[in-house]
Amino acid sequence: MDPFTATIFAWQAGFVFTLRSMQLWAEPAQAQAQLTAYALEKQRAFALGLAAAGKATLAGAAAPAVLAAAMAPAHRRVRANARKLIAGR
Numbered sequence: 001m002d003p004f005t006a007t008i009f010a011w012q013a014g015f016v017f018t019l020r021s022m023q024l025w026a027e028p029a030q031a032q033a034q035l036t037a038y039a040l041e042k043q044r045a046f047a048l049g050l051a052a053a054g055k056a057t058l059a060g061a062a063a064p065a066v067l068a069a070a071m072a073p074a075h076r077r078v079r080a081n082a083r084k085l086i087a088g089r
Helices: 003-026 028-058 063-087
Strands: none
16 A cells, blocks of 8 residues: 555544544434444454455465555445545435
8 A cells, every 4th residue: 555545544544533433422322323333344344354365365466465455445444434424424
């Protein structure tokens, strides 16, 4: 992952975390369900990343390609969450 992509990913992750934290604080009655959904979302992204990294490794990919495959599901999820939060959904 190039430095620019890593920087954008880190910024988006912080943005999503901050806005979601504010939403949880503003709507405490829904916090438990939301936190459960967030945890499941992260587990799914990590599992998909692990599978993609394993597939890339078995295909003989170099370390940077394996890292990119491992990070891709989390990156897609964070980017999608940031877009949803910006759109107000």
